[in-house]
Amino acid sequence: MNKYTKTAAVAAVTLMAASSSVYAVVPSVSAKSVPAYQKNLHKKGTLTVGLEGTYSPYSYRDKSGKLTGFEVDLSKAVAKKLHLKVEYSQTKFDSLVAGLGSNKYDVVYNNMGKTKERAAKYAFAAPYLYTKTVMITKKGSDIKSAADLKGKKSAQSASSNFGQAAKKAGTNVVSVPGFAEAIDLVNSGKADVTLNSQDSWGVYKKAHPETKLTAKVTNVLGDTSAAPMLNKKNKALAKKISKAQKQLAKDGTMAKLSEKYFDSDLTKKP
CATH class of the missing domain: 3.40.190.10 (Periplasmic binding protein-like II)
Structure with a gap:
């Protein structure tokens, strides 16, 4: 092998080694890809x-x-x-x-x-x-059970599961953006009832011990999660x-x- 040929051969081996090194790091980049x-x-x-x-x-x-x-x-x-x-x-x-x-x-x-x-x-x-559903009304309301909901005005977020349950129970749903507005309508007499979770009612009652509202557990939704x-x-x-x-x-x-x-x-x- 002459000097020129030997030099060319060394260069070729070096290039192949470099190429192999570049290829070898590709899997590590893939390993660091964004999780699914x-x-x-x-x-x-x-x-x-x-x-x-x-x-x-x-x-x-x-x-x-x-x-x-x-x-x-x-x-x-x-x-x-x-x-x-x-x-x-x-x-x-x-x-x-x-x-x-x-x-x-x-x-x-x-x-x-x-x-x-x-x-x-x-x-x-x-x-x-996990919680239960309650019917929130004014004290003295004639709504005692789910059977009494038919024909009543219910303040609900229309697309909520409570709103859908109130509709299926036969109430006339008055659409509201949230729980606070629903409570306001029941308090003012513009709605007869609102369905919501027992825990939300508990927090409201604790914050408003003077409230003239009351709540009764209902099975219209059963236990909800x-x-x-x-x-x-x-x-x-x-x-x-x-x-x-x-x-x-x-x-x-x-x-x-x-x-x-x-x-x-x-x-x-x-």
Whole structure:
């Protein structure tokens, strides 16, 4: 082998080694690709949560204007487990589902009940809260049971599971944006009743001990549960959220948050 040939051969071997080195790093880049549950996030590295922000004690503004509540604290803990930042998109209840469909946020944490109609169009993570349904009326009302609801005016968020139940029970639904407005209409006599969760009523009653309203448990919905609701394309994210909530239940975080906001543990299935 002459000097020129030997030099060319060494150069060729060096080039091949370099090429092999470049190819070898490709798998490591792939290994660091975005996890499946993060691929459809509204914002990279962030869990964007849709909620009302006016529905105490689930999500509301405190006296300083800071967003707080059971579902705010829970979603923060979930995001931390998922190694994501968390941001909130506040909107009226009847707009929450539409916003999820148009990808304005990744998940709705807003006391959402899983119904057959919703499950057909959306994905759900595991439930995180269990409660009963109550009929809230003025004291002395002739509404004593679900059979008495027919023909009555019911103040409801029309697209909520409570609103749908009130409609099926034969009430004339007066549409309102949220729980506070529903309570106002019953107090003013512009509505006869509103259906809502027993825990929401309990918090309201505690904050308004002088109230002239009362509540009776009803079986129109049976025992209800709340679960995170997501776009169908986010099934991988739903599984990760379920896993995170299971961990938070195991370490006692969920129970502590429930005790903080509801004065009882509503996170365990009856």
